[in-house]
Structures are given as structure tokens and as C-alpha cells.
Amino acid sequence: MSESNSLLVQAKGVRKSFGTHEVLKGIDFQVHKGEVSVIVGPSGSGKSTFLRAMNGLELIDAGSLIVDGEQVGYSLSDGRYREWGDGDWAKFRSRIGMVFQRFNLYAHFDALENVAASLIHVKKLSKAKARERAREQLDRVGLADHSHKRPHQLSGGQQQRVAIARALAMDPDLMLFDEPTSALDPELVDEVLETMKALAEGGMTMVVVTHEVGFAREVGDSLAFFDEGIVMEKDEPELLLKTENPRVRSFLDRVR
Amino acid sequence: MTRRTAPFIGPQGEELSIARRWHIRRWIVGAIALAAVLWFVSIFVFSDRIRWERVGEYLFYEHILNGVVATIWISLAATVLGLVLGVLFAIMKLAKNPVLKWIAEAYIWFFRGTPVLVQLIFWFNLALLLPYITLKIPFTSIGMRWDTNSLISGDTAAILGLGLNLSAYFAETVRAGIMAVDRGQTEAAKAGGMTSSQTMRIIVLPQALKIIIPPTANEFISMLKTTSLIVVVAGNDLMTNASNIYKQNNLVIELLIVCSIWYMFMTAIATYLQSLLEKRFGADRVRAIRGTSIGQRMLDAATGAIRLPVRNGGKGAR
Ligand SMILES: Nc1ncnc2c1ncn2[C@@H]1O[C@H](COP(=O)(O)OP(=O)(O)OP(=O)(O)O)[C@@H](O)[C@H]1O
Ligand SMILES: [Mg+2]
Numbered sequence: 338m339s340e341s342n343s344l345l346v347q348a349k350g351v352r353k354s355f356g357t358h359e360v361l362k363g364i365d366f367q368v369h370k371g372e373v374s375v376i377v378g379p380s381g382s383g384k385s386t387f388l389r390a391m392n393g394l395e396l397i398d399a400g401s402l403i404v405d406g407e408q409v410g411y412s413l414s415d416g417r418y419r420e421w422g423d424g425d426w427a428k429f430r431s432r433i434g435m436v437f438q439r440f441n442l443y444a445h446f447d448a449l450e451n452v453a454a455s456l457i458h459v460k461k462l463s464k465a466k467a468r469e470r471a472r473e474q475l476d477r478v479g480l481a482d483h484s485h486k487r488p489h490q491l492s493g494g495q496q497q498r499v500a501i502a503r504a505l506a507m508d509p510d511l512m513l514f515d516e517p518t519s520a521l522d523p524e525l526v527d528e529v530l531e532t533m534k535a536l537a538e539g540g541m542t543m544v545v546v547t548h549e550v551g552f553a554r555e556v557g558d559s560l561a562f563f564d565e566g567i568v569m570e571k572d573e574p575e576l577l578l579k580t581e582n583p584r585v586r587s588f589l590d591r592v593r
Numbered sequence: 594m595t596r597r598t599a600p601f602i603g604p605q606g607e608e609l610s611i612a613r614r615w616h617i618r619r620w621i622v623g624a625i626a627l628a629a630v631l632w633f634v635s636i637f638v639f640s641d642r643i644r645w646e647r648v649g650e651y652l653f654y655e656h657i658l659n660g661v662v663a664t665i666w667i668s669l670a671a672t673v674l675g676l677v678l679g680v681l682f683a684i685m686k687l688a689k690n691p692v693l694k695w696i697a698e699a700y701i702w703f704f705r706g707t708p709v710l711v712q713l714i715f716w717f718n719l720a721l722l723l724p725y726i727t728l729k730i731p732f733t734s735i736g737m738r739w740d741t742n743s744l745i746s747g748d749t750a751a752i753l754g755l756g757l758n759l760s761a762y763f764a765e766t767v768r769a770g771i772m773a774v775d776r777g778q779t780e781a782a783k784a785g786g787m788t789s790s791q792t793m794r795i796i797v798l799p800q801a802l803k804i805i806i807p808p809t810a811n812e813f814i815s816m817l818k819t820t821s822l823i824v825v826v827a828g829n830d831l832m833t834n835a836s837n838i839y840k841q842n843n844l845v846i847e848l849l850i851v852c853s854i855w856y857m858f859m860t861a862i863a864t865y866l867q868s869l870l871e872k873r874f875g876a877d878r879v880r881a882i883r884g885t886s887i888g889q890r891m892l893d894a895a896t897g898a899i900r901l902p903v904r905n906g907g908k909g910a911r
Contacts (some may be wrong), residue, residue, distance in 0.1 A: 392784055423788045431786025441777035445800050455785035458795055500781075507786065 343370045345511050345542050346391060350400035353386055360386050362566035363400065368511075368544055373537045375553035375574065376546045378563030379588060384546045387563070388513050391544065392433045393426055405432055405510050431459050434504030438516040440496040442488040442503075448475060449484040452503045460507065474502040478532050494525030498532055505536070512536070514545040548592045554578065562588070647844055651851045660834035661855050663748065667823070667830055668816040670752045675759030676809055682760060683767035684793065697764065704761030710822055712758055717750035717826040747828030755819060759812060766808060770801035810867035817859050821852075831855055 346368035353361040360383045368374045376384050389395040391404050402409045407429060411418035421429070442451050452471035456462045462470065475484050478498040488496050497517055504512060514533065518526040530552050537543060537556040545552070553560045553574040560578070561571040562585045570577060570585055580586060600608040637643060651657055685697035704712070720741035729736025745753075774797045782792040821832035831852055839848040 394780055394784065423790075426783075427786050427788045427791075430784055433784070435781070435784035437777060437781065439777050441775070441781035443778055443781070443796055444775070445803070454782075454795065455787065458791050459786040503781075503785065 344368070344403075345370050345372075345405055346374075346544065347403040348387075348400065349402075351387065351390065351397050351402050352399040353383075353390060353395060353397045360566055361390070361397070364566070364568055366561065366568060366571075368542060369558075370542055371540050372558040373541075373543045373545065373556050375557040375560045376544065376563055377548060377550070377553070377560065377588070377592065378569075382563040383566045384563050385515050388435075388515050388544060388546055391511075391513055392430050392435055394435075405429075427459065431455065431507055432510050434507060434509035434512040436497070436500050436504055436512070436514045436517050438519050440488070440493070440500045440520070442496055442499055444488055447485050447487050448480060448491065448499045448502075451488070451499055452506050455503070455507055470506055471502075474506040475499070477505065478502045479528075492525060493521045494528045497521065497529045501529075501532055501536070510542065512541055512543045514543065514547065516546050516548070518547065518549060550574075550578065550589065550593055643846055643850070644844065645847075647847045648850050648854075651838065651844075651848060652854060654838075654851075656834050656838060657831065657851060657855070660829065660831035661859070663829040663834075664817060664820050664831040664855075665859065667748055667751050667755075667820050667828065668813060671755035671759060671820075672809060672813045672816050674752060674756030675763050675812065676805075678757065678760035679763030679767050680798070680805075682764035683771060686764060686768055687771060701761045701764055704758050709754060709758045709819070710825065713750060713754035713822060713826050716745060716753045717747060719745050719750075747823060747826045747833070748830070750826050751820065751823040751828050751830070755816060755822075759816070763809075763812070767801065767805055770804040771797055773804055774800045807867075807870050810863070810870050814860055814863045814867065817863060818856055821856075 344367055346366065348364050348366040351361050351364040351366075352359065364383075364387055366374075366387070376388070378384050386395055390397050390402060391409065393409050396410060408418065409429070410421050410426075412421065412425070413419075442448075443454065446454060449468060449471050452474050453464075453467040456467035456470055457464060460467075472481065472484060475481050478501055480495060480498055480502065483491060483495060483499075486495075488499070491499065501517075517533070518529050521529065526549070530549060533543070533545070533552065534556050545557075547553070550560075557574040559571055560574040562569045562577065562582075564584065570580060570582055572580070577585070578589060580589075596613075597611065600610055603609045638645075682697045682700055685693040686701070688694055688697075723741050725738055726741050726744060727736060727738045729738075778796055778800075779792055782796045783789075787795065820828075820830050823830045824832045824836050827833055835848040835852045839845045
């Protein structure tokens, strides 16, 4: 297998502005298959925007962003990049799981229905099959007994694990996590981190924005420091944590 | 206000009683108010011009009972039409397609901008504009053709006029309901591979409807009374039927009393059903988005109590 074939994410010079405010100023970033890439950085540095660009929740203005073999938002035909339609986006996104800071569970569905929804409507599985698969995924995150609870009946940590199960059920090639533990009470952080660690050890390719440096050290293959729309430093977690760069140092000292 | 019942304890541990205050002014004001009301009611009750025995007689008159039934089903049909079209136009207004958006806005502007009374009369007289309604497959001779006058009765005109008008107001409520659904869930659905229309259908609309449905009960209650406008286009509703009777026998006040009793009765039943609906959907949520009802405003506008369709400042966003 060639080097580029095992690249699941390949960003080159990615730029993005909101109005006149340039949030991403030329991001270069790579993720290999099976790797866990952790991103840290101060608030407003563009971490979420970059993560959301990877599944097209934000559209980039310039540069190249290839995710899971596709130039996100375009397909090349006859030497031109044709813009995707609604169906192309849906097909692409069904291969990429995303977990949000605020869980974003469907409030009118119970845990099982949350996990089954995309299986039924996107993967077109039969209801029975989808529910069976959903139950397996809930079991995997340790919530088999909570499958009939609505989001508001679950703790934050449980909601986030349902959200993880919901993404995993689609059997994604890549999982994106945007500060999955930041909205949780401290005593609930570990149950979510443990779920994610198990996932990482199972070989899932993951990009994780988090301030949990311990997670990066334990299971991360790389740790990137974002600052003002660029990747200021990226290295193996152990090495980056020992960096001499004063800006990175002072940030890391604060989050630890 | 509840009054203190426990006595005070004095320095030697003895009980000290409380001298009650009589609130003389409250009693006087209350008595005056009661007298005024009694006097006003007595004008009606003891008036020798109102023949109460005729009121009792007409209350269960067949023509009146038929009118009650017609009023209920016209109200139901118009409310359902308003709800369905309201959802449709709300979605169109939120659509990315500029043509759909423009059409929805023009529709809402037109139907909110003209009095419902004008619309009722317009629909009733549709035959002036289109003597025949033809549905035909283009470039063939297969099709159907109806005489508009036979198609648009007073009741049909009423359902169309009231329903279309309600939908224009309702579109705003539905839009508010759709926008009240947390954007994070929309993003999660998209991230999970759903298309925009799946996201709307499976995630957003079911939640928006939970917010929208309870106030429709309110609209229905108003609609029950708004149907009295049908009298101008002669349908089969309660008000029209009552007016047919009093035009013959001149018992105007008596029949208006009969109507009022029935409208109040229907409102009471509907209000009770609404309370069940509120229980089902959670009263807090219902109250949060309840403002002046659309139907009430339609009635006000039609009857000349000029009130511009200002947006409520409250959470209702309409
Ligand atoms: N939809 C938007 N419209 C306008 N500005 C936006 C939008 N989304 C993000 N921004 C701005 O872009 C900048 C980067 O936002 P982003 O959410 O990517 O930062 P972040 O690194 O994830 O920060 P945090 O740690 O607070 O989550 C911020 O200044 C934010 O205000
Ligand atoms: Mg962020």
C-alpha cells in the first residue's frame, strides 16, 4: 500500500473565513488510517471549524481537503470539479461519524431510536435489523439497559455514549470528536474517555479535539496545537508535551 | 390571601387575640359592581321584548342543530386546511430555493394583507372569474370540467377562505416551531448521512409539530366563532341558519341568544378538549407559544376593530 493510500485525511493550505474574519489560515494536516489525532489549542483558534470542514458542515474557501478519498464537496469529472448535491453529501457523511460537544441527540427519540435512525433511513436496513444493530452498539458503550430512555432521562455522560454509539452504528471510516467531554461534569468525563480509548485501541481512525491531554498521551498517535488558524506544532504526544515553544508550553500548563 | 389563625403570645405566655379588619371599602365596591351587573342582566332577563319561551323553543330547533353540526365541521375542515398549508408554506419559506421562498412570502403577504371577509366573498364569487373549473391532461382530451357555481357553495367558500387565511398566519407559527428545534440536532442528522428533506421529515417536523399542535386547539376555538362570518356568503352554519329564521319571523335578539348559547357551549367543550391536549403535550410548552389567536385577529380585522398584524413580542414569534 502506498503512503497516500493509507491517508484518510489530507489537508493542504485549507482556508476559511466568516465574513472578513479569517478563521483557518492555511491548515496542513494528515491523518493515516488507524491513527488517533488529537487537536488542542486556545478558544477561537479554528479547531471546530476545521473538524466541521472535514465532513462539510463548513465549506472551505481555498486549499485542498481530501477525506476518505474525496475532495470534500466536489467530484472530479472531465477535468472539472463538479459540486456535490444533497445526495452526494449524504452518502459521503454516512461514512464519517461525528460526536459533538453538546451531544445533539434527537430529543423525540429514545436511545435505541437515536442509534437506529440513520440505519433505517440512510443505510435502509429493515426496522428489525436496525434495532438489533442499535442494541449491539448500545451494548458496546455499556448502555444496553438504557435503550428506552429519552435523552433528558440520561446523564450527560450517558447521552454522549449514546451519541458515540449512534456514530459507530454507521460503521464509519473516520470518527470526528469535537470536545466530547467539555460539557460534562468532571465525574462523568472518564466514562466517555474510556469508551473512546476502547475505540482507539480497536483501530478506529479518529480526530479528537479535546483538552484532555492525558487521553492524547495514552492513545494518541499525534498531537497538534492549533493557534489562530494554523497548525503551530504537531508531533507525537510525548514529544509535543515536552516542547520548548513558549506559547504551546503556557497553554499546555494551563489545561493540565 | 389566607389569614393568620394562630394567636400571638404575650410576655407572660398568655394568648393575645387578633382584631379582624372589616375591609369596608371592599364590600362597598363589590356591592356596587354586583348591582350594576344585576341591573344589566335584568334588562335582558325581564325585558318584555325578549320572548324567552321562543329562545327555549329554537334552542333545539332542527335547523339550528344542523347549523351547529355544520359550524363544527367547517371549523374542523378550515383548521386542518390551514394547518396543512401552513406547514407547507413554512417549509417553502425556509427553503433554499429562492422561487419557493418568494412564492411563500407573496402568499403570506397577500392573505394577511386582505380582510378575511373580502376573501370569503371572493371565493364565493369565484364563478365570476372562472365560470368552469377544468382539470385536463395537457395535449389530450382527457379531463374533467365542473360548473364553478355548483362547486363553490357557501360552505366551500367558507372552508377555502377561512382555511387559506389561517394558513398564512399559521405558516409563521410553524416557522417559529421549526426554528425552535435545536440546530445541533439538524447537524447531527446531516452528519449521520441524512439528506435535507430526511432531516426535516424525520428529525425537525415531528418535534416542531409537538410545539405547533397545541395552539391549533386555540385556533380551532376561534374558528368556531369566526365561522359566523359565513353569514355573508350564506352557508349552512349556525349563524346563517339562525339569520334565515330571524329574517322570516323578526325574532332577531332571541335567535342571537340561541346562537350565543350554542357558541358558548361549543367553546366550553373545545376548551375542555384543549386542556386534555395541553396535558398530553405539556402545558408549559403550550402557554409559552400562545398569543392572541390568529382566528381572533381575523375576526377583529373583519369586524372593523382595526388592529394591525403586529408581531407578538412574546415567545410565540408571530
Ligand atoms: N458560523 C460562524 N459564523 C461566524 N463566525 C464563526 C462561525 N463559526 C465560528 N466562527 C468564528 O470562528 C472562530 C473559530 O471558531 P471555532 O469554533 O473553530 O474555534 P475553536 O477553536 O473550536 O474554539 P473553542 O475552543 O472555543 O471551541 C471564532 O472566532 C468563532 O467566533
Ligand atoms: Mg470548538
